[in-house]
Amino acid sequence: MISKKRVVLVLRVVVAIILIQTLRFKFTAHPDSVYIFEALGLEPHGRITIGILELIAGILILIPRTAWLGAALTMGIIGGAIVSHLTQLGIVVNNDNGVLFITAVVTFILAAIILIYYRKSIPLIGKKL
Numbered sequence: 171m172i173s174k175k176r177v178v179l180v181l182r183v184v185v186a187i188i189l190i191q192t193l194r195f196k197f198t199a200h201p202d203s204v205y206i207f208e209a210l211g212l213e214p215h216g217r218i219t220i221g222i223l224e225l226i227a228g229i230l231i232l233i234p235r236t237a238w239l240g241a242a243l244t245m246g247i248i249g250g251a252i253v254s255h256l257t258q259l260g261i262v263v264n265n266d267n268g269v270l271f272i273t274a275v276v277t278f279i280l281a282a283i284i285l286i287y288y289r290k291s292i293p294l295i296g297k298k299l
Contacts, residue, residue: 178287181280189228196221238288244281
């Protein structure tokens, strides 16, 4: 039988991989990334800042003691991406068939599961949950 702990470890690794693999697009100013952040009025500072925050979230989510913080940060970042897709960018961006949007939704859900699992680790409020 597979334990919850192992499932959550796999989820943490998957979220970290998703976050970290997108960094090459942000940090190399890939045309798709530049297009998205220009459409949002955040190019180039927003692109780089979001990239740094995603790197931090990806690292935090891999460390058991800070996994809750990485998950919360991921939900904040990806929540912003989802809202941007729904309000400004659209579901399909540059003919990607909605892959970026779907990836964002999946990442958000996985981060929420991780945060729920680690909720008791949250300082000050975790023990009360």
